[in-house]
Amino acid sequence: MLNISERLARIAAHVPQGARMADIGSDHAYLPLYLAQKGQIASAVAGELNEGPFRGAERNVRSRGYSDRITVRKGNGLAVIEPGEVDVITVAGMGGGTIREILSAGEEKLAGVQRLVLSPQGDSEGLRRWLGEHGWQILDEEMLVEDEKMYEIVVAERGEMAVDDRNAMEFGPILLAQKHPLIADRVDYELGKIRLALEGLEKAKGDSGEQRRQELLARRQQLEEVKAYVQS
Template identity: 40%
Template structure:
């Protein structure tokens, strides 16, 4: 079963994908997340993209194994360059460093038109990723901290913001605003916040 092969981190990410949307899984690796989204009925169409030939070969083999060639399209490309405007509603970028995620978001095509949600899981530098989102009019609507193999991973869920500022973050950051960026505004609001703070991206 695909669920038994999916890590806790990827399972949590899948839980943030709204049903009925076309998903772009950037840096898909072996396409396990893409396969899970289709098999669970979360998405009927997924674009699974990766730059490296090796992971893409594994992704194609896995998609073929589960007979999902009509539901999952494998593409080779650098970041979002493989996604055309209007092709995907939800973008997932997981398992990369914060700097790399920002490079992808600022790529030649930037975030494609029509995207209603971006789900990010930086391996480090979550604070800089949040700052990029704030500066580019994406509001953080949810966050999760996942413990996996003795490591904590932050998941950041964002949607387009109608205004130029989000959560009152501006260019000159106060101590409170720095906390919002490093810990995460949604993580701070959750009941178990005190136990989360030591493991935030502030250590990166």
């Protein structure tokens, strides 16, 4: 069995049995290969834009004997699939803004897609808002730390979701409801940045500095309330 990271294994756990999946930004196709080895997927498209990883994915799929189940395609975002070709899409290892751009640019390719499994690196709030504004609701979420980096996994299916709760969009409605312990760690990191920014503003003069100070104080209060909630 292919040895993959914990993050990829967690993503794989959200791919339904028998899925026709597309892994966008597949790198060396480790996730589709892992799922194929487990007999968890009916087929996969491994999409990769960069030449080196694309060639590596081709070699990995061919050498492990899964060319009949995994198709490796070179292209940008959802351009590697056709409408109705897959029912699950995974995207990991990119910023939330980049994932939004990929989904927006290829939105017509989402026809027939039942589930999105996304692991944004930053701007997960913007990604959650995009999902809610485009007919997706969050089904499940995870947080984990791997190699001293914090990762989120967002699982979405078709449905309605409100996007007017800032805390829910920033920290995840399900993660907040679970009072996930890693939220407090994330808040502490943000509070540290605010503390440094406030110290820097002590030397600032004028209304612009005071306005920024008030914004930082409001943000600090919001984060402290979130931390108190998840630790209650």
